[in-house]
Amino acid sequence: MTSTAKPPRVGVVMGSRSDWETMEHAASVLTELGVPHEVQVVSAHRTPDLLFRYAEEAVTRGIQVIIAGAGGAAHLPGMLAAKTRLPVLGVPVQSKALNGMDSLLSIAQMPAGIPVGTLAIGRAGAVNAGLLATAVLALNDPALAAALDAYRARQTQTVLDNPDPRS
Numbered sequence: 001m002t003s004t005a006k007p008p009r010v011g012v013v014m015g016s017r018s019d020w021e022t023m024e025h026a027a028s029v030l031t032e033l034g035v036p037h038e039v040q041v042v043s044a045h046r047t048p049d050l051l052f053r054y055a056e057e058a059v060t061r062g063i064q065v066i067i068a069g070a071g072g073a074a075h076l077p078g079m080l081a082a083k084t085r086l087p088v089l090g091v092p093v094q095s096k097a098l099n100g101m102d103s104l105l106s107i108a109q110m111p112a113g114i115p116v117g118t119l120a121i122g123r124a125g126a127v128n129a130g131l132l133a134t135a136v137l138a139l140n141d142p143a144l145a146a147a148l149d150a151y152r153a154r155q156t157q158t159v160l161d162n163p164d165p166r167s
């Protein structure tokens with residue numbers, strides 16, 4: 001699924017539909033900042049051939065950053081990173097059994113040579129993955145740089161406008 005008519009520049013993938021509740025926060029940041037992106041379920045475990053194809057074709061399709069969310073034995077981000085030179089941002093989805101510690105460690109503890117940029121567990125990680133992907137693209141895109149600056153200014157203003165935590 002592609003968000004706009006423009007070709008996607010960020011791929012948001014996740015191991016299962018059940019991850020969408022978390023990963024929609026990455027997608028909504030990208031939408032808010034005007035980053036063309038696509039969203040798809042791809043699983044290293046359940047659809048390994050699709051995972052290889054996705055990673056191998058991503059560069060030629062114009063994808064510049066991949067955001068990959070997975071929970072439990074979260075091999076998806078690492079396997080994508082193994083198959084593409086694109087930056088891969090991993091979002092550990094909070095698992096029921098171990099609260100996402102399993103997801104976090106299996107995404108973060110990559111062997112030297114195959115990096116995955118690992119974010120925080122859950123919603124905050126997904127939001128920040130969207131922001132980080134945008135920041136990468138903004139290095140060469142003044143419109144996205146301006147959109148990011150405006151986002152940060154709005155965030156600051158919201159805090160300044162509501163300083164009393166009781167109200």
Ligand SMILES: Nc1c(C(=O)O)ncn1[C@@H]1O[C@H](COP(=O)(O)O)[C@@H](O)[C@H]1O
Binds near residue numbers: 016019042071073075
């Ligand atoms: N970690 C992975 C991978 C993968 O790493 O490729 N594929 C699915 N999963 C994870 O399994 C969890 C449970 O999935 P189900 O809810 O479909 O049973 C999800 O959090 C998913 O990311």
